[in-house]
Amino acid sequence: MIKKAFLFSIFSLTLLFTTSCATSQSQTDQHEHEDTLESFNRAMFTFNYNVDKYVLKPVAKGYRAITTPDVRTRVYSAYLNIKEPMFAANQLLQGEFKQSGISLSRFVINSTLGLAGTFDVATAWGLEQKKDDFETTLAKWCVPDGPYIVLPFIGPSTPRAFAGLMVDSFASPVYWLTNDHDDGIYAYGAYIAAKSIIIREASLELGDDLERNSVDFYTTMKSAYLQNKTDMPNCFNDTQTNAAYDFDFGIEDEEQTFDEMEAE
Amino acid sequence: MKKGIFAAILGSVFLFTAHAKADINAAQADAFVRKVANEGIEEIINANVSQSVKQQRFEKLFNEALDLDFIGQFVLGRYWKTATPEQRKAFIKVYRELNIKTWSARFDEFKGKSFVFNGSTPSTSKNQIFINSTVAMDQGEPAKVVWRVKQTGSNFKIVDIIIENVSLAITARNEYTAFIKNNGGNIDALIADLQKKVNAPVKPAGK
Numbered sequence: 001m002i003k004k005a006f007l008f009s010i011f012s013l014t015l016l017f018t019t020s021c022a023t024s025q026s027q028t029d030q031h032e033h034e035d036t037l038e039s040f041n042r043a044m045f046t047f048n049y050n051v052d053k054y055v056l057k058p059v060a061k062g063y064r065a066i067t068t069p070d071v072r073t074r075v076y077s078a079y080l081n082i083k084e085p086m087f088a089a090n091q092l093l094q095g096e097f098k099q100s101g102i103s104l105s106r107f108v109i110n111s112t113l114g115l116a117g118t119f120d121v122a123t124a125w126g127l128e129q130k131k132d133d134f135e136t137t138l139a140k141w142c143v144p145d146g147p148y149i150v151l152p153f154i155g156p157s158t159p160r161a162f163a164g165l166m167v168d169s170f171a172s173p174v175y176w177l178t179n180d181h182d183d184g185i186y187a188y189g190a191y192i193a194a195k196s197i198i199i200r201e202a203s204l205e206l207g208d209d210l211e212r213n214s215v216d217f218y219t220t221m222k223s224a225y226l227q228n229k230t231d232m233p234n235c236f237n238d239t240q241t242n243a244a245y246d247f248d249f250g251i252e253d254e255e256q257t258f259d260e261m262e263a264e
Numbered sequence: 265m266k267k268g269i270f271a272a273i274l275g276s277v278f279l280f281t282a283h284a285k286a287d288i289n290a291a292q293a294d295a296f297v298r299k300v301a302n303e304g305i306e307e308i309i310n311a312n313v314s315q316s317v318k319q320q321r322f323e324k325l326f327n328e329a330l331d332l333d334f335i336g337q338f339v340l341g342r343y344w345k346t347a348t349p350e351q352r353k354a355f356i357k358v359y360r361e362l363n364i365k366t367w368s369a370r371f372d373e374f375k376g377k378s379f380v381f382n383g384s385t386p387s388t389s390k391n392q393i394f395i396n397s398t399v400a401m402d403q404g405e406p407a408k409v410v411w412r413v414k415q416t417g418s419n420f421k422i423v424d425i426i427i428e429n430v431s432l433a434i435t436a437r438n439e440y441t442a443f444i445k446n447n448g449g450n451i452d453a454l455i456a457d458l459q460k461k462v463n464a465p466v467k468p469a470g471k
Contacts, residue, residue: 013272031341031434032441076403202403205373213366215443215457223425223438227430242385242394242410245431248422249338249389 020137031247033226036147044150045218052200053155056161057207072201074118079198080129081110081117086171090132094140102127134171135164137233142235148222280403288393290384293413296420297395300329301379309371319368331414331421332360335433341441342344358458369466374399379409391415392423433436433439 035169036040085105091100106122106129114121123129138160139145146159154162169175174191178184200207207208214220308321336356337344344352377399385394392414399405412424424433440454447453 031437033438073403080404137277164315205370209366209370213362213461214439215454215461216439216446219439219442220435221457223435224430228428229432244386244429244433245410245412245426246389246426247431247434249334251334251337 027247033148033222033223037149041148041150041222042218044152046090047152048150048155049217057204060197060204063197064204067174072198076198077110077114077120078117079195081107081114081120082173083131084110084117084129085173086134086168087130087132089171091130092167093134093137094132096194098134099132099193103130133164134167135161138164139234145229148226156221156252161229165193185242189246270321286415288391288415289397290393293393293415293420294381294384294394294395297397297411297413297422298379298381300325300422301397303411305374308333310376317373318371319364321423322368322371323364326364327360329422330363331363331423332356334414334421334423336360337362339436339440341437343441343449345443346449347410347451354455355451355458358455361462362458365462373438385410388435389414391468421468 088100088103109122110117178187379397382396395411410426414423
């Protein structure tokens with residue numbers, strides 16, 4: 001499994017470099033995101049949309065129906081706890097040694113005293129959670145994001161995000177526990193399925209709402225995904241700014257325009 | 265020595281004029297957003313009145329607080345220039361109606377929630393500023409909500425809302441210009457599609 005995932009990461013990084021070299025700067029609108037793989041992406045988006053519509057969404061609804069909000073909060077907390085070693089590993093790679101120690105302590109404390117992570121005792125002790133994944137690490141290492149790509153089952157992504165996802169899966173305790181067993185792959189698959197349901201349940205309203213009001217759902221999702229990740233650190237600047245959304249409206253005499261409009 | 269004083273005076277004059285040019289009253293803009301958010305939550309979402317009264321109140325607040333003419337113009341992108349005055353008017357109208365309808369359907373999700381305001385960030389645009397806030401979520405970390413405010417005289421208007429780095433104005437612009445492009449540059453097709461969404465029966469989200 002390690003080998004396979006490693007090959008995947010290499011593959012996606014190669015894709016990243018070849019396609020980002022091939023892309024030309026032919027933007028007609030400064031706010032438009034380039035989409036060199038659009039026809040492939042749209043097809044994949046439709047595939048994922050149907051998987052969601054007929055499988056994931058109904059299951060997420062079922063999960064909501066049989067659980068109370070409090071149960072879901074506990075489950076979500078446990079899910080985040082499982083990711084804590086991954087946060088720690090990435091913080092180490094980013095040179096954030098203190099934060100890495102905090103994440104590791106959080107994992108130990110919450111897995112035991114926090115009853116398998118269902119309660120977050122560590123935060124109450126002043127050990128705050130900080131999420132860092134391998135994509136953030138790559139971003140800090142100056143690896144460019146690459147073109148927007150919709151992947152089957154995974155959804156909106158970029159080569160860097162996909163490479164990050166693959167590498168992060170090695171830092172999961174679920175992976176360590178299941179890796180050596182013959183049926184480990186099924187257990188790991190079950191974990192991925194559970195994770196998908198937990199995440200999907202939390203965005204049921206938002207997803208429906210976006211879809212209902214969208215005239216081009218593909219573009220809406222792409223736009224939201226790419227904007228959302230603009231707060232990722234980059235190698236030149238660690239501090240997050242509002243530069244991504246501090247765009248120029250490009251409207252000079254709006255009052256005049258509307259006075260003219262009203263007059264007509 | 266004299267030269268130094270002169271330079272200092274010149275520098276400070278320049279500083280003041282430069283400052284005045286991009287001036288927006290941060291404290292007032294902050295107070296304005298707080299008032300809008302508070303009114304929305306207290307007098308609409310948490311109020312013990314019927315849904316239709318809530319909707320009426322929301323429509324009033326929405327029209328007063330947001331500069332939709334300004335946003336709408338940005339959202340149509342390059343097609344704003346080619347649109348006829350009638351198309352512009354029709355688009356702003358349907359865009360306004362759809363926004364009011366969308367947000368009204370989601371009142372329940374914001375029940376019992378409140379915004380925590382964390383100061384402001386300057387904008388490179390003249391007379392504009394970002395007011396930062398967070399809102400607690402049912403699960404996970406609080407969501408980051410940034411309000412972009414424009415000042416005209418003593419009048420404040422919201423011109424964009426940015427949720428977790430996603431600007432509603434940019435998202436709408438990407439979506440609408442893509443739609444028009446895929447419909448052979450036909451702005452009326454977009455207006456018709458949006459009108460259809462406005463006319464569709466209200467379904468509670470997540471059902």
